Amino acid sequence: MNVRRLIRTILIALPLVFSLAGFTALESLFAPSADLWPRWQTHDPASKTEVDHGAWSAFLKTYVRTDQTGLNRVAYGGVSEANKKSLHGYLGRMRRVGVSGLSRNEQLAYWINLYNALTVRLILDFYPIGSIRDIDLSSGLFSSGPWDKKLIKIEGEMISLNDIEHRILRPIWNDPRIHYAVNCASVGCPNLATQPYTAARMNAMLDAGAEAYINSPRGVNLTDDGLIVSKIYSWFSRDFGNSEPQILEHLLGFANRETKLKILRAASIDGYAYDWALNGTKR
Numbered sequence: 001m002n003v004r005r006l007i008r009t010i011l012i013a014l015p016l017v018f019s020l021a022g023f024t025a026l027e028s029l030f031a032p033s034a035d036l037w038p039r040w041q042t043h044d045p046a047s048k049t050e051v052d053h054g055a056w057s058a059f060l061k062t063y064v065r066t067d068q069t070g071l072n073r074v075a076y077g078g079v080s081e082a083n084k085k086s087l088h089g090y091l092g093r094m095r096r097v098g099v100s101g102l103s104r105n106e107q108l109a110y111w112i113n114l115y116n117a118l119t120v121r122l123i124l125d126f127y128p129i130g131s132i133r134d135i136d137l138s139s140g141l142f143s144s145g146p147w148d149k150k151l152i153k154i155e156g157e158m159i160s161l162n163d164i165e166h167r168i169l170r171p172i173w174n175d176p177r178i179h180y181a182v183n184c185a186s187v188g189c190p191n192l193a194t195q196p197y198t199a200a201r202m203n204a205m206l207d208a209g210a211e212a213y214i215n216s217p218r219g220v221n222l223t224d225d226g227l228i229v230s231k232i233y234s235w236f237s238r239d240f241g242n243s244e245p246q247i248l249e250h251l252l253g254f255a256n257r258e259t260k261l262k263i264l265r266a267a268s269i270d271g272y273a274y275d276w277a278l279n280g281t282k283r
Contacts, residue, residue, distance in 0.1 A: 031235035036171035042100040053196035055090035072191040073281035105199035180209030188275035210254040222262040226270025
């Protein structure tokens, strides 16, 4: 067993030793912080340019289906060679976009779609796998998975998935709803949207993503052990207010009547959960 796998084994075993609160606090120490990459702050508020996400739209329409639990699953095993080439072509065109010259909302759509398409391409490149964490391309003692690997060159800079999420999206937009838009190809993650994000539909899509997740058992679940919420709210607690009352207030803001009753009945968070299994299905 290599050192990183040993560390991961230890971390998995830690709940047996530490209290729930202590373990979730420890986990949050290893979650990436929002660390601005100033290079990507440049934008053009007067720009009318719209990036073409048509190929990504066609892929999502063909291979993403919602199951009976409300989870959007991807038919990775059914993707044709022609559609794999089409996805590669889309990413090639994204490499040539002058993202610094786009408007802010167009940039937001660009980065979210790029993140999700890169993630799907990674899964296809390594499929079949049971979890995205099996794609162990990152470096560093406490790193695992593909998130730190530089995957694509944009405006002369090599960029990783972590760069997009934690150095561009989170610090520039400072919007917790971004966590419901970027997808890590896991069952426990907020849904991969069935259509590309666009500047025109941005707010509506971000709200819809938050509502879908929070009103599913993957986001909020009242069990015999109490109120169990996604580990996203532990890992990135600062983005949701950095306190349990503010996290609960955020959840209530997107909760339907049934979910609100669950949250109000429990009054506090009793645990955190996350399922890293691949969000795939048979076509």
